[in-house]
Amino acid sequence: MNIKISEVANLPSRFGDFKVKAFKEGQKEHLVIYKDDLAEVPIVRVHSECLTGDAIGSLKCDCRDQLEFALKLAQSTNGMVIYLRQEGRNIGLLNKINAYALQDKGLNTIEANHQLGFRADERTYEIVTRILHHFGIQKIKLLTNNPDKINSISNIEIVERIPIIMDSNKHNKDYLNVKKSEMGHLI
Template sequence: MNIEISEVANLPSKFGDFKVKAFKEGQKEHLVIYSDNLAEVPTVRVHSECLTGDAIGSLKCDCRDQLEYALKLASSSDGMVIYLRQEGRNIGLLNKINAYALQDKGLNTIEANHQLGFRTDERTYEIVTYILHHFGVKKIKLLTNNPDKINSISDIEIVERVPIIMDSNKYNIDYLNVKKDEMGHLL
């Protein structure tokens, strides 16, 4: 892996005071947001970018709620959020919006991705192990509902899976049910 790594910078936020470091993997630049006093066994959230949810507050998903919860938890428990630049399950923003348009016509999130020629989920997580090794982390509490994340982290002991359950709404209930029923998410 050819990875460029930034310097460390301070990031005061409404969720707490953090340190940040960027990791450039090819054309993707990932961000690690972490407590200055990282716990020996930190709670870690691996969060894939969701511009519509994270930045704009879309109600079609639970991404922003999960990110905010993870940042609050990272601040209070000396943990870490690894923000991966994998928009729209790694199909990119343009294709994500095209998938949204197909969903507006009645397809679910998986059917829309397939209609566009993509697998159900195109994300990868190899960089996560690299990042955790970089920080000297050997054990984590993984904040996730996604079994793919659990199964993809190698050489790091996951001592606990911490569920991250957000309230549903009328716009995301079908999306959440698809994640649970068809993608095996632990909801």
Template structure:
């Protein structure tokens, strides 16, 4: 992999005081937010970009809640969030908004992706292994509900899966049901 890596910078936030480092993979620039001290087996959240949820606060998904939960937990227990630039399960912002429009007409998240010519989930996780190896991390406690993430992270031992429990709302309960029932998420 040809990856360009930034310097380390300090990132004080409302969740805690973290270090940050960017990893540029082609056109995608991923961010690692991590505790000042990393344990031998750190808590790790692999989070895919969700502009509408993470930045705007959309209630259609649980992305922002998961990210905020992870950052709060990492502040308390140590570890890192690997923020992957894979908007809309890696179909991009334009296609994600088109998928939202199809969902407004009654399709679920998977049906909308298929209607647009995409798989249910187009994300990849090779860069996660690269990032963890860069930090000399061989074992992690993975903060996830997604079994595909667990199966896609190679050459790193996942000691424990730590669930991310988020309270559904009236706008995302169907989305969460689809993730559980059709994508196998452990909700």
């Protein structure tokens, strides 16, 4: 896997002052947001891109709430957020919107992906181990509910899994139930 790595830049944000570094993997460009003085065993959030949630504030998911929680936690604990460019569980924005349209007709998130010819979740996480090794990180506390993230991180000791539970609303309640009951998320 050929990976290009950017320089380090400062990123002052409403969540605090961070450093950022980009990692280009093929056509995907991922972003690592971290505190300059990372904890010895940092809390790490692996967050997959969700334009509708992260940027627009969609209520169909809990992505923005999770991202903001993770950034606040990274600020207060000298942690890290790895922002993976895997829109719509890695089916892309166009297909994600088509999946939304199918969900509007009554399909759940998994059924919609299947209807479009995709698996329930097309994301991969191999780059995460490479990123953590780049930073010299050997142990982490992983902020996740997703067992696939836990199982995909290799050669890094996960000393603790920290749940990330957000309040549900009438628009994402069924979505969160499907993540728990059908995708095995630890909610």
